[in-house]
Amino acid sequence: MAAARSETVDPALTTYESLAPFYDRFTRYDDYLRWSGLLDDLMQRHIVPGRRLWDVACGTGKSTAAFRDRGYRVLGCDLSAAMIAEARAKPENRGIEFHQADMRDLPGQLGTADHDVVLCMDDAVNNLVGEADLDQAFALYMDAVLAAFEDDVPTVERSSARGVELSARYGLRYWKAMLQVCQGWALAHR
Known part of the structure; x- marks a missing residue:
């Protein structure tokens, strides 16, 4: 999808394609369970109307799985096909739908009507350069x-x-x- 945006190389795509096999080790101290609990509490306090959650820039699905385990029906998307492949390969991510999609082109083909919450966690916004x-x-x-x-x-x-x-x-x-x-x-x- 990134190639359609520009004739130039997308630095975020290049980085995450090569980082995908090592990403979970790189983020091993990130506390997705705690973060998902804090965000879940915030959503409960503000009475989010449903339990359908879209995890944008989901990486290998660590945050996506954390929200699924809290009772959300989740959809994960990421720019990197390699990150999505890693997410789909994890046994703990069974039953979660993952798509390759560029957050700069959303909602695009994925739409937003079927989601009550859209999240973009961690450092994905750092890759927005224009x-x-x-x-x-x-x-x-x-x-x-x-x-x-x-x-x-x-x-x-x-x-x-x-x-x-x-x-x-x-x-x-x-x-x-x-x-x-x-x-x-x-x-x-x-």
């Missing part, structure tokens, strides 16, 4: 964040003001618009 990449990723991020307000008006005011400033500087129109929605929410809830 304004267009950031614009798309933050648009998805804000869609999810808007569903999980904590009624913390001062934090919403601070975060949205800073986000609007940064998005205006970098021309991230959708991100700016979504943050302006947050600003409006904060004004209405003072």
